[in-house]
Amino acid sequence: MKTVLIGVGQAGGKLATEIANFDAEMEFGAVTGALAVNSAKTDLRSLPLDTVLIGQDRVNGHGVGGDNELGAEVMQADSHEVVEALEGRITSEAEAIWVAAGLGGGTGSGGAPVLVKELSRIYSVPVYALGVLPGQGEGSMYQVNAGRSLKTLAREADATLLVDNDAWHSAGESVEEGFDAINKAIAQRFGLLLAAGEAVEGVGESVVDTSEVINTLRTGGIAALGYATAEAAPDAEENINVVMSTARRALLTGTSLPDATEAEAALLAIAGEPDRLSRKGVERARSWLEEELGCMQVRGGDFPLGSERVAALVLLGGVERSKRVEQFFERAKAAQQETDAIEEERESADSLFQNDQLDNLI
Numbered sequence: 001m002k003t004v005l006i007g008v009g010q011a012g013g014k015l016a017t018e019i020a021n022f023d024a025e026m027e028f029g030a031v032t033g034a035l036a037v038n039s040a041k042t043d044l045r046s047l048p049l050d051t052v053l054i055g056q057d058r059v060n061g062h063g064v065g066g067d068n069e070l071g072a073e074v075m076q077a078d079s080h081e082v083v084e085a086l087e088g089r090i091t092s093e094a095e096a097i098w099v100a101a102g103l104g105g106g107t108g109s110g111g112a113p114v115l116v117k118e119l120s121r122i123y124s125v126p127v128y129a130l131g132v133l134p135g136q137g138e139g140s141m142y143q144v145n146a147g148r149s150l151k152t153l154a155r156e157a158d159a160t161l162l163v164d165n166d167a168w169h170s171a172g173e174s175v176e177e178g179f180d181a182i183n184k185a186i187a188q189r190f191g192l193l194l195a196a197g198e199a200v201e202g203v204g205e206s207v208v209d210t211s212e213v214i215n216t217l218r219t220g221g222i223a224a225l226g227y228a229t230a231e232a233a234p235d236a237e238e239n240i241n242v243v244m245s246t247a248r249r250a251l252l253t254g255t256s257l258p259d260a261t262e263a264e265a266a267l268l269a270i271a272g273e274p275d276r277l278s279r280k281g282v283e284r285a286r287s288w289l290e291e292e293l294g295c296m297q298v299r300g301g302d303f304p305l306g307s308e309r310v311a312a313l314v315l316l317g318g319v320e321r322s323k324r325v326e327q328f329f330e331r332a333k334a335a336q337q338e339t340d341a342i343e344e345e346r347e348s349a350d351s352l353f354q355n356d357q358l359d360n361l362i
């Protein structure tokens, strides 16, 4: 999928960089342009991408400090600058625009939905979002911000691929310590998804095509991505079970949104050296996915890659009714109630001190 990537906010910029780097290192050529947008000058300085600073008149390059309403406002005011910077990048070969952001902060959380809406108005290619959900251990503000942002994104974007920050970090490291590792994991998996369908010489009927990725995302709403790899034998015949078990792991333990096992559509891409890819294995895994997801729309195919291992990539479309998404919205709602209660308490304390009778006492 020939893609123009836009990272909004700190996490968005770092992710856009990692994904563009991965695509370049692998020589896939799926990322045709990348841009980072932020209201914080220092976060942009370290990135090797073209950048756009927004909200300078409001926050003077210092970021919006987690205020996602302000993030939305500064994007609204300055989105024309982003559109200007994109000029000439959305060429006729572009098949999609992806806007990446951490949904728990301010600039990305508030700005990404506004930008997605604006770009959808202007361009005819699909505009997707890659959104990072805060981990469970992150504070209330992050959960509230992400809840609000996700609701709008899911409505405005052609689809929103979610990565839970708790999903792909290694045991023992905190989410913050693990950001670099998580970003690398996201870049590799998401980068492979963009490249699936970009393949290559000698394309056979069984090879995954970009249109299948787009059709799987056509259900709209929220999407998730699963991934697993395994050693493979040189002979495809010996890899029927390898393909099957790798696909199972990709869905059951390797998704970006753990436990998202109800989907409206899915795509299974099995990557590896063509000689090692078992067609029978791919077909069996596809049938298993249909049953497991309770969904008749499961596409499947090969993704030829020069690797002796096989990898299974499972894209799930329309997962918004799955337990994990419901749990997240409950978490965001509880955090909102907590925040409202604190606010009320503060207001009643303020009104106590503004009481005229108190003035008379002094």
Ligand SMILES: Nc1nc2c(ncn2[C@@H]2O[C@H](COP(=O)(O)OP(=O)(O)OP(=O)(O)O)[C@@H](O)[C@H]2O)c(=O)[nH]1
Residues within 6 Å of the ligand: 008, 009, 010, 011, 012, 014, 038, 039, 040, 063, 064, 065, 066, 067, 101, 102, 103, 104, 105, 106, 107, 108, 109, 132, 133, 134, 135, 138, 142, 165, 175, 179, 180, 182, 183
């Ligand atoms: N996966 C991942 N998540 C990150 C990273 N940096 C921050 N986050 C998450 O993103 C959210 C915060 O978003 P940021 O991108 O830091 O904030 P911002 O959009 O720049 O907004 P402001 O700093 O408020 O202007 C939190 O939920 C963090 O857990 C990162 O490098 N990788």
